[in-house]
Amino acid sequence: MIKKFFFQLVFLYLFFSKEVFAAESGGMPQLDPEFWVSQVFWLTLVFGTLYIVLSKLILPKISANLELRKSQIQENIEAADNQRKDSELKLKEYDDIISKSKLESKNFFNDTREKTLKTINVKRDLLEKQIDEEIKKAENEIDQLRKSAPQKINKIAIETSSEILKNLIGTEINNSSISAIVDDLFKKNGSKYYGN
Amino acid sequence: MAANPMTQFEVYRIGPEIKIGAFDISFTNASLFMVVSSLAILLIFNLGSKKNSMLPNKIQLLAELSYTFVSKMISDTAGSKAKPYFAFIFSLFMFVLFCNMFGMIPYTFTVTSHIIVTFVLAAFIFIGVTIIGFIKHGFGYLKLFVPSGVPIVLLPLIVVIEIISYLSRPISLSVRLFANMMAGHTMMKVFGGFVISLGIVGGWLPLTFSVALTGLEILVAFLQAYVFAILTCIYLNDALNLHH
Numbered sequence: 001m002i003k004k005f006f007f008q009l010v011f012l013y014l015f016f017s018k019e020v021f022a023a024e025s026g027g028m029p030q031l032d033p034e035f036w037v038s039q040v041f042w043l044t045l046v047f048g049t050l051y052i053v054l055s056k057l058i059l060p061k062i063s064a065n066l067e068l069r070k071s072q073i074q075e076n077i078e079a080a081d082n083q084r085k086d087s088e089l090k091l092k093e094y095d096d097i098i099s100k101s102k103l104e105s106k107n108f109f110n111d112t113r114e115k116t117l118k119t120i121n122v123k124r125d126l127l128e129k130q131i132d133e134e135i136k137k138a139e140n141e142i143d144q145l146r147k148s149a150p151q152k153i154n155k156i157a158i159e160t161s162s163e164i165l166k167n168l169i170g171t172e173i174n175n176s177s178i179s180a181i182v183d184d185l186f187k188k189n190g191s192k193y194y195g196n
Numbered sequence: 197m198a199a200n201p202m203t204q205f206e207v208y209r210i211g212p213e214i215k216i217g218a219f220d221i222s223f224t225n226a227s228l229f230m231v232v233s234s235l236a237i238l239l240i241f242n243l244g245s246k247k248n249s250m251l252p253n254k255i256q257l258l259a260e261l262s263y264t265f266v267s268k269m270i271s272d273t274a275g276s277k278a279k280p281y282f283a284f285i286f287s288l289f290m291f292v293l294f295c296n297m298f299g300m301i302p303y304t305f306t307v308t309s310h311i312i313v314t315f316v317l318a319a320f321i322f323i324g325v326t327i328i329g330f331i332k333h334g335f336g337y338l339k340l341f342v343p344s345g346v347p348i349v350l351l352p353l354i355v356v357i358e359i360i361s362y363l364s365r366p367i368s369l370s371v372r373l374f375a376n377m378m379a380g381h382t383m384m385k386v387f388g389g390f391v392i393s394l395g396i397v398g399g400w401l402p403l404t405f406s407v408a409l410t411g412l413e414i415l416v417a418f419l420q421a422y423v424f425a426i427l428t429c430i431y432l433n434d435a436l437n438l439h440h
Contacts, residue, residue, distance in 0.1 A: 028202055030378065035207040035226065036312045037219040042227035043313055047291055050234040054241065054290075055283030061245040062263045065256075068248060 150190065157182050201385035205309055205378065225305045226313070233294035233307065241290075262290070266425070273426060274433040281432060288317065289425035296377060296417035300410070308420075309377035311370060318370035321428050329435035340434060369427055376420045380413045 158179045165173050209222045244259025252260060266286045270278050278285075292308055299306025307313055329337040341358040342351070387409060390402035 028378075029206040030309070030311050030374070032207075035209075035220070035222075035224055038221045038224055039207070039226050039310060039312050040316050041219070041221040042223070042230055043307075043316055046227070046230040046234050047287070047317075050237060050291060051284060051287040053238055054287045058238070058241045058245050059263070059283050059286060062241070062259055065245060065248040066260060066263065069250065072250065 150186065154179070154182050154186060201382045201389065204305070204381060204385060207305075207310075226307055226310065229295065229298055229305045229307050233291060233298050236298070237290045237294050262286075269422075269426060270429050273429040275437055277436040278429065278432050285425055285428055285432075288321075288428060289421055292317075292373065292424050293418060293421035296421055297414070299377065299381065300414055300417055306377050306381055308373055309381055311374045314370035314374040315366065317424075318366040321369065321431065322366040325428075325431045325435045328432070329438075332436060333438050337435070337438065339438060365431060369424065373420050373424050376416055380409070380416050384409050384413060 158175060161178050161182065162173055162175055165178070207224045207226050209224055210228055211223050213220065213222045215221070240255065241259050241262075244256045247256075249256065263286070266289055267282060270282055270285055274281075295307040298304050299309065329340070333339075341355050341362065343354060343358070346354050384406060387402045387406040391399040391406060393399075394402065
């Protein structure tokens, strides 16, 4: 609002200004040589000073700053690159170690398995041998028992028969005749009873 | 408030009259704005180069961007041989740019809108480039006026044209800058005058133009400084790398 008012004021003031319609005078001031020497003198002085100060003091500093920044950035890039390479190397090392230890553990596992299997086999063999021996012993015993069994049975049969006969008849009968009969029967039907 | 659009270009004495012999070298408003522009350049670039931080602040960034901008401009147009002239072209570009830009502030004086100023700069460049050319190539520098691959019949004509174009370099260089600055400021003044004469009723249209022209003039101020510097680079390139 204030701005608008200000503008209006300026415009009104300028509107009534008589100088607006003042007549032209003199054409181009640039072609008036009155101050040419002054301008040349001051231009030389000022531009010369500007050139000397810029070229001797300021521009080398800016150039050095730029160079420094450039080299610093380059250094940083190189350092980053080196670190990346380092980390890659480390990663490779790490991978190597991992694969090596994996192999080692595998070998170790295999070794242990083989060893255990060996001991197990040895123990099993031993046990099997023992068992075999036991079985053989038992079989021998059984064989012996079986071999001695008919005689004993015959004896028992003779004794039992004589006992039964004694009870039935009341007289003692000669054991030898009974045994003859038993032997005879054994010979006839032995294979029926003790079939091998 | 002056109505004549040329009044803004008038030079007047500030302070006492100084004379050396027959020459009047009084301090004028033109001298004042030369000094102001130079001081502004020195201030900005001094602040911009004072401390070097890894992450530049705004003013340091400004200084360094200007440095790389001019440096790239020189190496693109004149090659690596022009390195020793970097400081001069940088000062020239900055001086013209700041004088142009200070001229855009109302009620200031535009140093570069005076033919004598631009002509002195252009003449210095012309003489300097010619001397550099003769130092680097001896009389071989005259080959500049004899382009290769031109039929012998046309050669006399071409040489004359080349010599004229070479000699007119300081004039074209100085008049280009001076005329651009003067025309722009005159036009702005004229449109400003229209705003006043048409008043609050019809003054809005020229005012709009005036605002637009201000933007355009700022562009021109930069562009002319750039053109002045790049033409200097091109002339320098001719002197350093004789291609013709």
